[in-house]
């Protein structure tokens with residue numbers, strides 16, 4: 001074994017997701033990146049990891065990293081772009097973490113950036129179809145929404161739920177979002193709102209879909225904390241894969257890549273799932289948030305709607321899920337999604353606004369996923385003082 | 386015309402799959418895969434072509450209202466998962482005016498239809514779709 005070091009999140013930022021028509025990829029990137037730079041003052045950044053899923057399709061831009069680092073005056077710093085669909089961020093975090101942990105660099109930045117609103121909806125759908133097996137799924141019109149809809153139908157049949165029961169996810173996420181000034185969706189939603197919203201892919205409705213946003217979020221990882229009072233340490237990262245054609249899966253209600261990623265992260269962190277107090281899960285569609293919780297082992301299979309409706313996953317309980325309202329409220333910035341989840345988790349663990357009510361939780365987990373169970377990551381973070 | 390066809394090998398190299406639903410069967414253990422792959426779960430790399438049966442049953446489906454650009458004129462699409470002799474295939478369900486009548490277990494047959502217009506070359510792409518055998 002080679003010597004490894006500890007890895008700390010020493011800065012974090014996010015640009016609230018929105019339709020940022022006046023900002024391109026470069027401006028969004030710079031806004032998040034300069035904020036983290038200002039937080040740490042003078043650190044020696046070895047590299048920048050850029051998480052982005054769709055710049056070729058949406059902006060006709062490849063080799064993204066080079067142009068982004070130049071824009072912030074760092075053209076000689078390698079900016080390494082990671083593309084793993086809407087799970088790009090988790091993989092970027094993993095790669096950045098590994099380089100610091102292995103002692104290659106003292107500090108690296110990780111920035112997720114995505115500009116979803118440079119094209120009209122049908123073209124965005126085409127970009128999203130690239131996270132299916134394009135030759136056999138996207139080619140025939142299959143989209144991630146269609147996959148999520150079939151998973152939802154299977155879940156409802158398997159556990160005997162009606163659509164109304166599953167509407168609890170958007171209701172709870174909107175409730176959290178209404179108390180989060182960083183959220184894109186700040187309005188509460190009633191059962192009636194959800195039930196009357198348009199059908200996107202039956203039984204999936206508009207309220208089950210995280211709304212596409214433009215955005216950027218960033219962290220700096222270093223081998224030691226910058227401030228001495230309270231620090232957030234990454235105790236374990238795991239990655240799992242189950243990339244396959246939907247038809248070759250046995251089940252649409254178990255996310256095997258999520259299960260493997262989570263077990264790997266927990267092993268590395270020497271903790272068990274029951275120790276986790278805060279979770280951020282990748283709810284691009286409400287059903288995927290529920291399946292993630294269950295596949296991670298945080299909730300027993302089939303129990304999520306019941307637990308949510310009793311308030312068991314709200315603030316004040318042993319486990320709080322998506323305290324900021326999830327991607328449902330924060331918005332869905334494609335490959336930058338996982339960076340939003342990470343930035344929020346850091347704020348939750350640090351107990352800063354708007355998360356003061358969470359108390360002093362020590363252990364959190366962030367789950368990110370590409371497509372339907374293709375590649376997933378889980379990051380276990382600990383607050384240390 | 387021939388030149389045009391050659392300019393899109395990405396499409397014609399998939400004709401055995403798109404036109405005949407040709408999967409592969411592992412010579413060693415008999416497992417069948419659609420789409421084809423290079424290595425079997427058992428480790429074997431030897432396969433023979435295996436055309437899937439032309440009838441089967443619907444397992445799961447959704448009516449998709451928000452579609453990618455090239456399907457805009459055909460929406461909504463019914464996307465279904467179909468069991469063809471034990472192999473599951475995902476694709477469009479067509480000739481069904483009333484999706485309310487669809488349910489898991491419905492018998493379907495494979496039909497050959499236009500899938501979309503290639504936006505770069507104006508070529509029409511064809512492929513398999515599924516039709517409920519009893520009126521829908």
Ligand SMILES: [Zn+2]
Pocket residue numbers: 411412413414415416425426427428429
């Ligand atoms: Zn075999």
